[in-house]
Amino acid sequence: MQKPAAPASVDEFQERLVQIADTLPKRLRQCADFVAHNTDKIAVSTVAELAAAAGVQPSAFMRFCQLLGFTGFSDMQRLFRDSYGQRWPDYATRLENLRAAGSQSPSALLAEFVEAGRLSLERLAATVDAQALDAAVATLAAAPTIHVVGMRRAFPVAIYLSYAFEKMDIPANLHDGVGRLERRHAIRPGDVVVAISFAPYTQETIDLATYARERGNEVVAITDAVTSPLRRLGAHTLHVSEVDVGSFRALSATLSLAITLAVAVGAARQA
Numbered sequence: 001m002q003k004p005a006a007p008a009s010v011d012e013f014q015e016r017l018v019q020i021a022d023t024l025p026k027r028l029r030q031c032a033d034f035v036a037h038n039t040d041k042i043a044v045s046t047v048a049e050l051a052a053a054a055g056v057q058p059s060a061f062m063r064f065c066q067l068l069g070f071t072g073f074s075d076m077q078r079l080f081r082d083s084y085g086q087r088w089p090d091y092a093t094r095l096e097n098l099r100a101a102g103s104q105s106p107s108a109l110l111a112e113f114v115e116a117g118r119l120s121l122e123r124l125a126a127t128v129d130a131q132a133l134d135a136a137v138a139t140l141a142a143a144p145t146i147h148v149v150g151m152r153r154a155f156p157v158a159i160y161l162s163y164a165f166e167k168m169d170i171p172a173n174l175h176d177g178v179g180r181l182e183r184r185h186a187i188r189p190g191d192v193v194v195a196i197s198f199a200p201y202t203q204e205t206i207d208l209a210t211y212a213r214e215r216g217n218e219v220v221a222i223t224d225a226v227t228s229p230l231r232r233l234g235a236h237t238l239h240v241s242e243v244d245v246g247s248f249r250a251l252s253a254t255l256s257l258a259i260t261l262a263v264a265v266g267a268a269r270q271a
Contacts, residue, residue, distance in 0.1 A: 004016075004068075004069040005069050006068065006069035006070045006071075006075060006076075006079075007068065007069065007079065008079075009079075010039070010079065010080065013068070013076075013079065014036075016068055016069070017032055017035070017036060017068070018231065018232075020032070020067065020068070021033075021036075022232075024064075024067075027056045027057075027060045028060065028063065028064050028067065030054050030055055030056050030060075031051075031054050031056055031060060031061050031064035032064065033054075033199070033225070034050070034053060034054035034055075035050075035054075035064075036225035036228075037199055037224060037225050037241070038050075038053070039080065039241075040123065040241070040243070041053075042076065042077055042080040043077060043080040043081040047061055047062065047073040050073075061073065109245070112245045113245050113250055116242070116243040116244065116245050116249075116250065116252075117243075117250055117252030117253070118252075119243045120240075120241065120242045120243045120250075120252050120253035121252055121253050121256060123241060123243075123253065124240055124241075124253040124256065124257060127239070128238075128257075129238070129239070132236060132237060132238055133238060133260075133261075133264075135236050136220045136236040136238060136261065137261065137264045137265055137268055138268065139192055139218050139220060139236055140192055140194070140220060140261070140265045141265050141268035141269050142192075143190065143191055143192035143218075144171065144188065144190050144191055145171040145172065145173060145186075145188065145191045145192075146165055146170060146171065146172040146173070146191070146192055146193075146194060146265075147172070147173045147175060147186070147187055147191055147192070147193045147194070147208075147212070148161050148162050148165075148172060148173070148174050148175065148193075148194045148196075149174075149175040149176075149193065149194070149195050149196070149204070149205050149208045149209070150194075150195070150196030150197065150202075150205060150222075151176075151177065151197070151202040151204055151205055152202055153198055153249070153251070154196040154197055154198060154202070154205070154222075154254075155176070156251060156255075157196050157222065157251060157254050157255060157258050158174060158176070158194075158196055159174070160255060160258055160259070160262075161194060161196075161258050161261070161262055162174040164258075164259070164262035164263075164266075165262060165265075165266075168262070168265075168266035168269075170265065170266065170269060173186055175208055177204055184208055184211050184212075187211070187212055187215070187217055189215075189216070189217070190217075191212075191217055192217060192218045192219070192220060193208065193209055193212040193217060193218070193219045193220070194219075194220045194221075194222070194261075195208065195209040195219055195220070195221050195222070195223075195230055195235065196221075196222040196223070196254075197221075197222075197223055197228070197230060198223060198224045199224060199225065199228075201223075201228065201229055201230075205230075206229050206230065209221065209230055209233055209235065210233060213233045213234065213235070218235075218236065219233055219234075219235035219236070220235060220236045220238070220261075221233070221235035221236065221237045221238065222238050222240060222254065222257060222258070222261075223237060223238075223239065223240075224239065224240060224241050224242070225239070225241075238257060238261075240253050240254050240257050241253070242254065
């Protein structure tokens with residue numbers, strides 16, 4: 001079997017990842033999932049560090065790189081260094097320095113979250129797919145009713161979107177699962193679902209989005225990786241990735257994307 005050509009850009013890399021993700025064996029799928037959520041780490045990490053974080057042996061990570069068409073890890077890393085090297089010259093280094101300082105004071109912790117939020121916002125501004133955003137706004141602006149679903153970490157975003165739509169007199173339903181009540185049958189022809197989920201993905205959110213797509217309704221997905229199950233539904237997908245502080249991730253970039261979506265939809269409907 002002829003080896004595929006290596007992706008020439010990060011966008012091509014992400015498309016290749018989507019194409020092969022479902023066909024990979026367990027260990028290589030672990031590599032794919034980790035890389036999809038942590039593309040910013042490829043340019044600044046060793047193959048041993050990435051393999052350990054993905055929970056696989058370095059040899060498995062090397063096979064993953066070769067499966068994508070690269071000669072090895074260094075070849076893949078070069079793609080990301082060339083792409084991201086000028087985009088974020090200082091923030092990642094500053095964030096690492098903050099962590100290395102090891103201070104546990106509230107003010108130092110606040111500084112870490114501020115720096116993580118800044119990096120997340122810079123990444124969102126640099127990587128947002130303008131065409132996907134335009135398509136999502138047009139789809140939502142034409143919807144008779146917008147149904148919003150997001151559980152766990154995504155719940156504050158779902159609440160905010162529902163609140164913003166209500167204040168702009170846009171018909172919207174929040175599917176929050178309170179009392180384990182199912183309101184999926186309120187989704188009527190022409191309605192649009194906004195599904196928000198991040199790894200580890202919430203099954204209730206995926207189920208509602210799947211239900212809507214099977215009945216011909218459009219779905220706008222806010223998610224964090226090209227391997228997200230929401231993307232595989234054929235949704236209008238908006239990707240957003242948050243930089244973590246330890247194992248905690250704030251919602252700085254996600255909420256900025258949500259307010260952009262809400263205001264743009266409100267303006268489009270008014271027009």
